[in-house]
Amino acid sequence: MTPQRKDAARNWEHIVGVARELVDEGTPLQLNDVARRAGLGVGTVYRHFPTTEALLETVATPCLEALAGQGEQGLSHDDAWEAFAGFLTKVVEGQVTDAALVKVAAAQQDVLPRTTELKKQILATGSQLLARARDAGAVRNDLDDADIVPLMCGIAYATYVHSSGPDDRLPTARRYLETLLRGLRA
Amino acid sequence: MTPQRKDAARNWEHIVGVARELVDEGTPLQLNDVARRAGLGVGTVYRHFPTTEALLETVATPCLEALAGQGEQGLSHDDAWEAFAGFLTKVVEGQVTDAALVKVAAAQQDVLPRTTELKKQILATGSQLLARARDAGAVRNDLDDADIVPLMCGIAYATYVHSSGPDDRLPTARRYLETLLRGLRA
Amino acid sequence: MTPQRKDAARNWEHIVGVARELVDEGTPLQLNDVARRAGLGVGTVYRHFPTTEALLETVATPCLEALAGQGEQGLSHDDAWEAFAGFLTKVVEGQVTDAALVKVAAAQQDVLPRTTELKKQILATGSQLLARARDAGAVRNDLDDADIVPLMCGIAYATYVHSSGPDDRLPTARRYLETLLRGLRA
Amino acid sequence: MTPQRKDAARNWEHIVGVARELVDEGTPLQLNDVARRAGLGVGTVYRHFPTTEALLETVATPCLEALAGQGEQGLSHDDAWEAFAGFLTKVVEGQVTDAALVKVAAAQQDVLPRTTELKKQILATGSQLLARARDAGAVRNDLDDADIVPLMCGIAYATYVHSSGPDDRLPTARRYLETLLRGLRA
DNA sequence: GATGAATGAGACTTCATTCAT
C-alpha cells in the first residue's frame, strides 16, 4: 500500500497528516485543498489517492485498526456483557472523536480493500461479542448483528446534533450509549 | 404563506411538490434543479424560496404540523409513559418517512419563522410529556429536555444507515426506538 | 407630462421622491427597487418611467430648471465676469450636491425632451455668459462653448475622487473651480 | 508576477492582451468575456486574475510604471515649474489614452501590491515636484498633495465627456490642463 | 514520479422586462 520511494512515502505521510487536520477542523476534504496545504502538486495527491473517499478511508484506517485490536482484547474478557458494552463504548468514543470514522462507518461502499477488511473484522468481532453476551443471557434476543454499526452511528449522530462544540461530546456520547445499553440488556 | 394569485399559488404548490419528490429520491435540493423539473424559470423558484433551506423547511412543514398536533393529543393521554413513548414513536416515524424532517430537525438555525415556531412547540410538548412521565416515576432522571431531539435524530440516522431501501425503515426504526425506550424507563 | 388621474399623479410624485432618496443614498437606480420602496407594482413604475434614464432625468429636472433660472438671472448681472463665474459656481455646486445631475450632464443622449430642452437652454445661457465675458475681455479666447459642460463635469468628478464623504464636497468643488476660473481669466 | 511555465506565461500575456483590447473598446471588463475572447476556460482566467480589479490593475501596470519613470526624470529637471507641469501633462496624457488608468487612479482600494506601490511612488513624485515648484514660488499655496490625483482624474473625465471619439482627446486634454495649470501658477 | 496550469461543466444568483390577472 505504501509506495516504495522514500520521497513518495514522505509525501504519502504528509498528505494523510494534512487530511487528518482538515477532518479534525471539520473542513470538507478537497484534494486540491489538501495539495495546497501540503505544499504539493494536485497531481501528486491524486496519484496517491484517486478519490476523496480513498484519502478519507486512509485517514480513518488507524482508528479502525485500533478498534479492531480492542475488539480482539474484548474477546478474552471474562464477563461477556462487560466485553460487549466495553467494545461498543470504544466504537462510539472513536466516532465522536474522529469525524472520518463516522463517514467511513456510515458509507455503504468502501474504496480501499483494507477498509472493507477492517470493517468486516470489526463487525465480526462485534457479532462474536454479541453472540457471547446473548448466550450468556445478558442481551435481549431481538438485536441483530446488522444493528450494531447503525446503532453506533446513530449514537454518534445524536451526539453531534446535541453538541455545541467538540468538547462536551464524549460525556454525551457515553450517556446516550449507557441508555441504549440498558435497553439492550436482557 | 401561500401567495394570493391563483397562478402563483399553483406554482408554489408545484415547486413544493417537485421538491418533495427530490427529497424523497434522496437527491440534494438545488433551486435550479427544482426549477428545471418544475418547468419554471429559476427566478420564479427564487421568488418563492430565496434559499434551499426555505424550500426544505416548507417541504417539511406539514410533517412538523402533524407532529405538533399529535403531541397535543398525547398530552390528554392518561398513561404518562404511553403518552411519552407514543409521541416519540410518531416523531421517529416521521423522520424515517421524510428525509426533509431529519435535516430540518438537525439544523441549528431555521430560516422560516413558522419552522422555528413548530420546532419550539414540538419541543415544548416533548418536554411536558417527559416531565409528566418523570413525575409519574416512569422515566429515569438523567434524561434532559435537550436530549429528546438529538436522540430521535440518532434513531432516524441509525435507521438510514441500516436500511437498504425505504421500505424496511419503519419496522427498523420502531425496533430501535423500543430498545432506547426500554433503556429510558425507570 | 404629469398624468391626469389623481392617483396616477400621486404615484408619479411618490416614485420620483423615492428615486430621489435612492440617488442621494448613492444606491444605483433600479426600477424594481424603486417599486418595492414605493410600495407600488413594478408595472406602475414602468408605466410612468419606461427606463432608468427617464426616471433619473426626471429626478434631475428640478435641479436643471433651477440652474436654467439662475442662468437667466446671471444675464442681467452688470459684471460680465462675475455673472459667468457665478453661473459656473452654481452649476458645479449643483453637480456635487446632486448625483443625478452629474450623470444626466455627462450623458451623451437624453431620453426626455424636457431634459434636452433644459440642457440646451443652460448651455445657451452659458454660451451667452461666456461670450459676454469674452467680449468684456475678461476671459481668454481659447475657451469654447462646448468646453463648459465637460469642464464642470470634470470639476465635479475631481471632487468625488477627492472626497471621502459628501460633507467636504462643497468647499473642495469651490476651491477647484476657483483655480480653474483663475486659469480662464484673461 | 508573470508565471513560470511557458504555456502559462503565454496565457497570462494573452489574457492581459485581450483585456487591454476590451478596455480600449470601452467594454466593461468581465472575466467570462475575457475567457471567451481569449479562447480559454473561465477557470484559467480566474486562476491568473481572481477579480476584475486584479486584471484591470495588471492592464494598467505598464502605464503606471511609465508614469513613475517619467516622474523620476522630472525630478532632475532644472526648472521646477516645467518639471511639475510636464509631469502632470504626462499623467493626463496617460489617462486619456488609457481608460484602465483612470479607473485604477480613481479607485480608493487596490488589490495588487504592485499597484499600490506604483501609485504611492507616483504620488510621492508628484508631491515632491509640487513642493519644489511651490518653494520656487511658481505655484500657489492653496494646492495640496491630495489634490493632484483628483484634479488629473477630473481633467481626464472632462476630456471623455467632451470627446466624441478617442482621436481628439489628446489635444483637448492638453488644452484643459493648460488652463488649469495657468490657474495654479503663482 | 511530481508538478500545477488548464479545463469547463454546473451551481448560484440577479435583474430588466413582459404580461396575465
Next chain:
DNA sequence: GATGAATGAAGTCTCATTCAT
C-alpha cells in the same frame, strides 16, 4: 391603470479531474 408574478439570459464563481511539462 395597477399589480406583481414570471421569465431566463447572463453574470459570478467553484471544483474535480486531466494532462502537458
